[in-house]
Amino acid sequence: MLQISTKGRYGVRLMIDLASRYGEGPVLLREIAGRQGISEKYLWNLVSPLKNAGLVVSFRGAHGGYSLAKPPSKINLGEIMRLLEGPLCLVGCVEKPSECGRSTMCITRDVWEEVSRRISKTLESITLAEMVRKHRTRETEVSMEGKQ
Amino acid sequence: MLQISTKGRYGVRLMIDLASRYGEGPVLLREIAGRQGISEKYLWNLVSPLKNAGLVVSFRGAHGGYSLAKPPSKINLGEIMRLLEGPLCLVGCVEKPSECGRSTMCITRDVWEEVSRRISKTLESITLAEMVRKHRTRETEVSMEGKQ
DNA sequence: TGATTCTCCACTATTTCTGTGGAGATTAAA
DNA sequence: TTTAATCTCCACAGAAATAGTGGAGAATCA
Numbered sequence: 001m002l003q004i005s006t007k008g009r010y011g012v013r014l015m016i017d018l019a020s021r022y023g024e025g026p027v028l029l030r031e032i033a034g035r036q037g038i039s040e041k042y043l044w045n046l047v048s049p050l051k052n053a054g055l056v057v058s059f060r061g062a063h064g065g066y067s068l069a070k071p072p073s074k075i076n077l078g079e080i081m082r083l084l085e086g087p088l089c090l091v092g093c094v095e096k097p098s099e100c101g102r103s104t105m106c107i108t109r110d111v112w113e114e115v116s117r118r119i120s121k122t123l124e125s126i127t128l129a130e131m132v133r134k135h136r137t138r139e140t141e142v143s144m145e146g147k148q
Numbered sequence: 149m150l151q152i153s154t155k156g157r158y159g160v161r162l163m164i165d166l167a168s169r170y171g172e173g174p175v176l177l178r179e180i181a182g183r184q185g186i187s188e189k190y191l192w193n194l195v196s197p198l199k200n201a202g203l204v205v206s207f208r209g210a211h212g213g214y215s216l217a218k219p220p221s222k223i224n225l226g227e228i229m230r231l232l233e234g235p236l237c238l239v240g241c242v243e244k245p246s247e248c249g250r251s252t253m254c255i256t257r258d259v260w261e262e263v264s265r266r267i268s269k270t271l272e273s274i275t276l277a278e279m280v281r282k283h284r285t286r287e288t289e290v291s292m293e294g295k296q
Numbered sequence: 297t298g299a300t301t302c303t304c305c306a307c308t309a310t311t312t313c314t315g316t317g318g319a320g321a322t323t324a325a326a
Numbered sequence: 327t328t329t330a331a332t333c334t335c336c337a338c339a340g341a342a343a344t345a346g347t348g349g350a351g352a353a354t355c356a
Contacts, residue, residue: 008150107164115267192304208352
C-alpha cells in the first residue's frame with residue numbers, strides 16, 4: 001500500500017514529544033504513552049533503536065526517563081524514519097544487485113531511485129525544531145478560535 | 149519498510165512490456181511472463197485491475213492477448229501505481245479523519261501529505277513512452293559496449 | 297469442433313506488522 | 327540499606343498483508 005507503518009508515525013510523534021520538552025530533564029515513557037495514546041510497551045520498541053543510534057539518551061532508576069541527545073534543530077525526520085522504517089528506498093536497491101539482472105528492471109529502477117531520493121531529501125530537510133514550532137503555532141491558533 | 153510491493157514493480161514492467169509493443173496487436177500474458185520472469189498466473193492479478201480501469205484492453209480466444217488502450221504517451225506511472233498499490237499516500241489520510249483526533253498527529257500529517265504529493269507528482273510526470281525510449285537507448289548502449 | 301486465451305473465485309504459505317509478557321538490571325531517594 | 331521507580335531485553339503471539347497457485351469455465355478464432 002506504500003504506507004508507512006506505525007513505527008515511523010508513532011516514532012516521529014515520540015520524538016516531537018521529546019523535542020517539545022528538550023532541556024526540562026528526562027521524560028517518562030509512561031507520560032509520552034499517555035499523551036500520545038500509545039502503549040508504553042510498544043513505545044519501548046521505538047525508542048530503543050533511537051537510543052542505540054544516539055538520537056536519545058536514557059536515565060535509569062527513579063526520576064529516569066528519556067531525553068533528546070542533541071538539540072531539536074540538529075535532528076531531522078529522515079534519520080528518525082530511516083532508523084524506524086529501514087532504508088528510505090522504494091525498492092531493495094542498495095543491498096541486492098541480483099534483482100537487477102533484467103534490463104527492463106534497470107529502467108524502472110532509475111525511477112524508484114529518483115523517487116526515493118526525493119523522499120529522503122524532503123524528510124531530511126525537516127527538523128524536530130520546526131515541527132515543534134509548527135505545533136505550538138497551531139495550538140495557539142486552536143485556542144484563539146475557541147475564544148471567539 | 150516503505151517499500152513498494154511486487155504488484156507495483158511487476159505491474160510497471162508489465163506495462164512497459166506492452167508499451168514497447170504498442171500497435172503490433174495483442175500480446176500474450178505467457179510471453180510477458182517469459183520475458184519478465186513472472187508467473188503467468190500472478191500477472192493476471194496485475195493486469196486485471198489495469199483492464200478494469202481502462203488502461204489496457206483484452207482479446208479472448210485464439211490470437212488474443214492484451215494491448216494498451218491508449219498510446220504510451222498518454223499513460224503515466226502514477227495511474228498505474230495507484231491502481232496496483234492503492235492511493236499514493238504515506239498515511240491513511242483521505243479516508244480516516246478519525247486518525248486525526250490528536251493535535252500532534254496533525255502536524256506530522258502535514259509532512260506525510262507533502263511527501264505523498266511529491267511522490268504522486270514525480271510518478272505522474274513519467275509516461276510509458278519515456279520509459280520505452282529510455283529502455284531502447286540503454287539497450288543500444290549495452291550492445292555497443294559489447295562490440296568494443 | 298477444438299485449440300487457444302482470457303476470466304474469476306478461492307485457497308494457502310510466508311512474511312510483516314502490531315503489539316504483549318515477564319524477569320531482570322540499575323538508580324535515586326527515604 | 328531498603329524500596330520504589332524506571333529502563334532493558336528476549337521471546338512470543340495474533341492479525342493483516344503479501345505473494346503466488348489451482349482449477350473450472352466462458353469467449354473466440356480457425
